Amino acid sequence: MSCSVARPLDSVTVSSSSTTVSGIGPIPEAAPLSLCTREPHVPADRLVAEMVPPPRFDSVRFATYIPDPNQPSQTEAVRVLSGFAAGLDGAHTTGAGKRGLFGFGRAKAPKVPAGPRGVYLDGGYGVGKTHLLASLWHATPAEPSLKAFGTFVELTNLVGALGFQKTVQTLSGHRLLCIDEFELDDPGDTVLVSTLLGKLVDAGVALAATSNTLPGKLGEGRFASADFLREIQGLSAHFRALRIDGEDYRHRGLPEAPAPFSDEEVTKAAYATGGASLDDFPHLLDHLARVHPSRYGALTDGLKAVCLTDVQPIPDQSTALRLVVLADRLYDREVPVLASGLPFDQLFSEEMLKGGYRKKYFRAISRLTALARDAKRLVEH
Template sequence: MPSFTAASGIDPITETGPLSLCSREPHVPADRLVAEMVPPPRFDSVRFATYLPDPDQPSQREAVGVLDGFAGGLGGAHAVSARRSFFGFGKARTPKVPAGPRGVYLDGGYGVGKTHLLASLWHATPAEPALKAFGTFVELTNLVGALGFQQTVRTLSGHRLLCIDEFELDDPGDTVLVSTLLGKLVDAGVALAATSNTLPGKLGEGRFAAADFLREIQGLSAHFRALRIDGEDYRHRGLPKAPEPYSDDQVTKAAYATEGASLDDFPHLLDHLARVHPSRYGALTDGLRAVCLTDVRPVPDQSTALRLVVLADRLYDREVPVLASGLPFDQLFSEEMLKGGYRKKYFRAISRLTALARDAQGLVGD
C-alpha cells in the first residue's frame, strides 16, 4: 500500500466526512510498480469470449481471432519460433535476433474495446502472471524512472509478454527511451502488444517535431503488426444521454452520504494534480468508492488537460463513479484543444468521464 501525507495535516484516511484527493500525496515504492503491472480492476475478468464485436464492424471480430492466435503462440518453450511463424517469418534458428514484428498494435478510435482486447490477450497468454506485464505507457516510463533503465530491462527481459495500454509519445525524450527499451526487450525474446489511437508510424505527430526523431519512431513501428479496429464508442452505443451536472448542494450531500467518497473543488484538484506525478494518480484514488467534484469548469491549459486525462483513465480503470456540479464534461476542453495533436486523448477522457458520470447517478437521492 502507498503511504500518504496530508497537506492539511489531517490524515485523509481517518478524517470525518468525505475524503479529499487534494489532501493526498501518495508515495509509491518501486516494488509496487512492478507488482501492479497487471490489468486494472475493470479489466480483471474480461476475456475474448466476453468481448462483444459490433456486427457492423468486421475488423472487431477479426481482431479477436488474430489476438487469440497470437496468445496461443506464446506458450511453451517454442514461443519465439511460434511468434515468428505466426507473423509469417518462418522458424527462428536464432530466437534472440528477431527478423520481423514481434508484437501486435491495436489502433482505433476511443471506445472500440482496445483495452478489453489487450487485457484479454494478457489473460489468454499461457504463462504465470509473473512472466507477463500489463501497464499504461505512463506507468512504463515511470518504471524506468524508478528502477533505472538497465534494471528495467533486466526486470522485463524475463517476461513472455509486455502489454502497453494508451501508447502515446508526447515528447522526444520518451520516444528515444521507449524505442531503446522495446528494442532490447524484443532482442531478449519478449512479445509486445499495445493499444493506441494513433498508428505506430504516426506517433508523436502534431505534438512535437516528429520528423527530427523519425528513425526512432520508425524503429518502434517495426516491432509491431498493426491491427485496425473500427467502430463507434461502445460506452455510449445505444445508451441514454449522460446526466446533466448536479448542483453543488446535491454533490456535497451525496459525498457525505456515501462511504468512501471524496469531495473536492475542481479548480483546486487541478492545482493539486500538478504537484503529484501522473504515475501516482492510481494510488491517489486508492480506497475511493466515488469521486465528487464541485465547480467543474474548462481546464485552463494543455499541461493541466493532459494531467486530467491521466486521472480520468485511472478512475475509469478502477470503476470509480464521478459525480459533478458545474459544466458538463464535454465542455472541459477548448475547441483549440479538441483540434490539436492531443485531441484523441481528450475525446477519450470525455468518453470515460461521461460513462463514470452515468455510473454516479444512483448516488443522488430523489
C-alpha cells in the same frame, strides 16, 4: 494556493449516532474523504507489481468481447489475437534450441524468431481495444509474473522510478508486454519507449500496443498505424497492425450523460456515500500539480466515488495532461465521478482539442462521461 475541500452544506447536523443531511435522512457520521489531503508515496516495487490489467478488466476475456455485427474487423481482431496468444506458449527465447514465436519447431540461431513479435491495435475511441489487450494478457499461457500490462504513461513512470537499465533488466524476463494508449505526442517519451522496446524485443519479449485514432481521421482510411510505425522506426517490422472499426461502446445505446448536478446535490451525495471523496475542482487541480502522476493510482486507493464541485474549464496544457492521467486511473478502477459546474465535454478548450495532445483529451472526455453516467445513481437512490 492551499488545498481545500468543497464547503459542507449548512444543513448538515450531527447527532450522537448519525449525521443528517436535509432531504436524505440519516447517513454515516464520518465526513467525506478528500483527494486534496492525500500525498501517497509509491515505492518502485509497487509500480512493477501493479503492471497487470486494471480492476475494470480483471474478468474480461476474448469470449466476453461482443463484436459489433456491423464491424467485421472486430471479429477478425479476436481471431488474430487469440492465435497470437496461443503462439506465445513458451515463446520467450533469445537462444538456440528454444521454441519459436508460435511454438513450432526450434530457433536456428540465437536470435529472436523471424516475423512480427508484436501486434498493434489501431482504432477509434471505445471500440474495445483495452478489453482485447487485457484479454490477450489473460490468454497468454504464462504466470502473471511473466506478463506485464500498463499504459504508456505508466511505462515511462516505471523508467523514471527504476532507471532505464533496471527497467530493461526487470522486463526482459517477461513473455509479454502490453502497452495501452501508446502515445505519439511527446517525441522524448516516444524515443525513450521505442529504445526500451528494442531492448525487450532483443530479449525475446513479445509486444502488444493500442493507440486511439482521432475522430476526424476515422473516415480517411489510414488511422494511426502509419504514425505509430513511423515513430518507432526500426521496430516497425516487429508489429502487425490490426485496424478495429466501430463506435464508442461506452456510449453505444446508452442515454446521454447526465447534466452536471448542483453543488448541494453533489455534497449531499458525498456525505451519503461511504468511501466517497469531496473536493473543490480548482483546488484539486492545484493539488495534482504537487503529486507525481505515477502516484495518481494510489491517490484513488479505496475510493467508492469522487464528488467534485465547481468544475471549470482547464486553464492550461500542463493541468489538462494531469487531469487526463487522473481520469485514466479513475476509469481503470471504475470510480464514478459526480460533479457540479461545467459538463465534462466542455473541460478542454477548442484550441486544446485541435492541438498535439487532442487524443488524450478526447479519451478523457469519453471516460469521464462514462463515469458521470455511473455516478448518476448516487443522487437517485
